Amino acid sequence: MPLPPPPGARVSPSTARNRDPILQALRPRLPERGVVLEIAAGAGEHAVHLAAALPHLQWLPTDPDPEALASIAAWRGAAGLANLRAPLRLDAADPDAWPTDPVDAVVNINMIHISPWAATAGLMRGAGARLPPGGGLFLYGPFIQPDVETAPSNLAFDASLRRRDPAWGLRRLDAVTALAPACGLAFSERLAMPANNLVVVFRRI
Numbered sequence: 001m002p003l004p005p006p007p008g009a010r011v012s013p014s015t016a017r018n019r020d021p022i023l024q025a026l027r028p029r030l031p032e033r034g035v036v037l038e039i040a041a042g043a044g045e046h047a048v049h050l051a052a053a054l055p056h057l058q059w060l061p062t063d064p065d066p067e068a069l070a071s072i073a074a075w076r077g078a079a080g081l082a083n084l085r086a087p088l089r090l091d092a093a094d095p096d097a098w099p100t101d102p103v104d105a106v107v108n109i110n111m112i113h114i115s116p117w118a119a120t121a122g123l124m125r126g127a128g129a130r131l132p133p134g135g136g137l138f139l140y141g142p143f144i145q146p147d148v149e150t151a152p153s154n155l156a157f158d159a160s161l162r163r164r165d166p167a168w169g170l171r172r173l174d175a176v177t178a179l180a181p182a183c184g185l186a187f188s189e190r191l192a193m194p195a196n197n198l199v200v201v202f203r204r205i
């Protein structure tokens with residue numbers, strides 16, 4: 001039964017729809033133990049849902065936005081989960097400033113189209129620098145796929161993002177994948193998700 005929002009917590013309507021499909025995609029692919037670094041945790045609802053469902057993992061939510069960090073902290077306080085760590089400020093575009101502790105997996109939900117390309121490049125570089133061999137970087141969101149016709153809803157979403165900020169917009173999957181080798185990562189899987197989203201998995205070489 002989902003928790004009611006505690007004071008100070010934000011709610012994202014899409015999370016109620018996508019959190020279980022994301023959990024189903026991640027559960028068999030995450031390690032059996034260790035630390036999962038969540039980048040761009042936003043409101044913090046995914047962090048609570050995923051940490052509650054995966055108690056064998058330590059969940060470390062991060063975001064650069066102070067309001068997001070406050071919301072994550074509020075959800076965390078209400079959830080009382082022993083495996084959900086306090087949120088940290090982290091900018092994906094600046095991986096040299098990330099915590100230096102190694103992590104066992106990296107999860108990034110709905111960020112790379114709502115941030116400049118430097119955030120995607122930094123995400124790939126930072127993940128490659130911290131994951132152990134075989135460790136996974138999991139991206140969730142809408143992509144432009146060269147071999148798949150883009151859904152009209154995603155084309156409209158792309159246009160609306162670019163109107164809000166010309167540096168934003170749906171990313172081409174092949175452009176993201178092209179970053180991988182220089183980051184010590186290899187493309188592993190592309191999973192079709194509801195509402196024309198994907199989970200894309202890269203593994204540390």
Ligand SMILES: C[S@@+](CC[C@H](N)C(=O)[O-])C[C@H]1O[C@@H](n2cnc3c(N)ncnc32)[C@H](O)[C@@H]1O
Pocket residue numbers: 012015039040041042043046063064065068090091092093108109110111114115116119
């Ligand atoms: C659309 S929200 C997604 C939040 C959450 N993952 C979800 O799916 O509900 C985008 C998030 O990306 C974060 N973000 C934007 N630029 C970022 C960057 N350079 N590094 C890390 N996070 C960033 C924002 O602060 C925001 O929380």
